[in-house]
Amino acid sequence: MRGRHVTTGVTLVVLVAILVVAGALGLRALFAPLPSDDASAGSGCVSTELQKGQRVSSTQVQVSVFNASERAGLADRTMLALTKRGFTQGDIGNAPDDSGVKLAQVWTTETDDAAARLVARQFGKKVKVHTVETDLGPGVDVIVGKRFTKLVKAKRTIVAARATSACRATGSPTPSQ
Numbered sequence: 001m002r003g004r005h006v007t008t009g010v011t012l013v014v015l016v017a018i019l020v021v022a023g024a025l026g027l028r029a030l031f032a033p034l035p036s037d038d039a040s041a042g043s044g045c046v047s048t049e050l051q052k053g054q055r056v057s058s059t060q061v062q063v064s065v066f067n068a069s070e071r072a073g074l075a076d077r078t079m080l081a082l083t084k085r086g087f088t089q090g091d092i093g094n095a096p097d098d099s100g101v102k103l104a105q106v107w108t109t110e111t112d113d114a115a116a117r118l119v120a121r122q123f124g125k126k127v128k129v130h131t132v133e134t135d136l137g138p139g140v141d142v143i144v145g146k147r148f149t150k151l152v153k154a155k156r157t158i159v160a161a162r163a164t165s166a167c168r169a170t171g172s173p174t175p176s177q
Helices: 002-031 074-084 114-121
Strands: 045-050 055-057 062-067 088-094 104-108 129-131 140-144 157-159 164-169
Touching: 055 114, 062 074, 074 088, 074 140, 104 114, 114 129, 114 140, 114 157
Parallel strands: 062 088, 062 140, 104 129
Antiparallel strands: 045 164, 055 157, 104 140
16 A cells, blocks of 8 residues: 555656646746847838839739728638739738728829739729828738628739839849830
8 A cells, every 4th residue: 555655656756747837837938038039020121113104913012901891711711812813912901991992902102003003903993093102011902891891803914014113022034025
């Protein structure tokens, strides 16, 4: 009977030791600094000069999507659809409260931005490009509203109508002639 008490005591000591070690590791992990996300650190875009006639493809364009509706996950679903078409992911979030977007809008800080026009094509002919002063996220900003349902069938390249600059995703190939 004495051997059984010794075995129980040793088992209890081992279990307490495991609990203490697990607790210490858990606390260490809980209070450790968050790992830096190197992918997001370089997720900005590079302003690239485009000459008239140069092609811009979806793989060269970074897009940020913002939800102006009450539908949860609309920006996420829209970003997924855009990345499936080759666009590079920027930020995802909620649109400013005063955006007033019902269907969809494409916002850019550049006048006659070929990349923004390419993004707007993905949403249909009713969606226009708006030149704004404030950039909400990296690349071209898309605001989707409550009437937005899905992307339309559209080309994934566009030709610059005039010499301009475009925000292309970091690490993407430069536009070709």
